[in-house]
């Protein structure tokens with residue numbers, strides 16, 4: 001059975017900006033911030049376009065208005081920068097329409113862009129008057145451009161010799177084609193990243209025991225990938241229904257039955273008390 005220390009395994013129901021500003025212990029730093037924020041595209045009204053039954057979609061998608069997007073981005077990025085270790089990394093997931101805002105604010109704060117990755121998915125929103133968009137933008141930023149973790153051989157070894165390194169080379173190209181996962185007929189959150197995508201992002205940029213902070217938790221899929229990679233995980237979600245879904249989803253996909261129950265009990269406690277420093281471990 002895996003040993004879990006809950007101080008490093010928490011999900012929190014709250015606004016990530018407020019939680020980090022008001023409740024986060026000063027000395028607590030993380031290795032990687034994962035941020036898949038609302039895109040500012042009025043997503044919550046689009047169930048029809050997304051070809052799904054809205055009765056299966058949990059919670060109220062918390063969008064951010066276009067006019068507020070710059071101040072919203074600056075606020076969460078500032079907190080992310082503050083609680084990241086000096087050699088820490090930030091992954092952001094963005095739509096192409098507002099990525100420039102996130103990028104400008106991130107660079108302004110002192111983040112350094114390491115890579116931009118295009119995630120080409122198997123989904124597109126029809127539009128007769130322009131090109132049909134079928135990608136999201138993943139950006140990897142480092143606090144220090146000369147000191148951050150990147151493991152180029154985490155999925156395929158580097159093989160020396162002409163024509164022999166095809167797998168490693170192909171896997172590290174900056175366009176990734178990974179299908180979305182559809183939970184047809186099942187309960188779901190408004191938008192869940194594919195496990196394969198999140199796992200690839202984390203494999204290259206984390207190692208065992210890294211602490212990952214997921215500012216916009218959603219379904220909890222980043223937590224599942226973090227667990228499978230032996231990392232520690234803290235996730236924050238504003239919407240209570242989505243938070244409750246994530247809690248169920250995480251517990252169903254990770255720990256043994258005894259661990260799950262203890263975790264659920266702890267979370268009930270945590271939601272009420274909203275305290276960080278409790279630390280329960282299970283042997």
Ligand SMILES: C[S@@+](CC[C@H](N)C(=O)[O-])C[C@H]1O[C@@H](n2cnc3c(N)ncnc32)[C@H](O)[C@@H]1O
Nearest residue numbers: 015016036037062192193216217218219237238
């Ligand atoms: C794009 S979704 C994240 C999806 C998630 N990565 C997944 O794969 O399931 C953004 C999530 O952030 C939540 N959210 C919006 N504003 C927030 C805030 N200020 N603090 C925390 N969560 C927020 C939304 O309710 C939504 O669930």
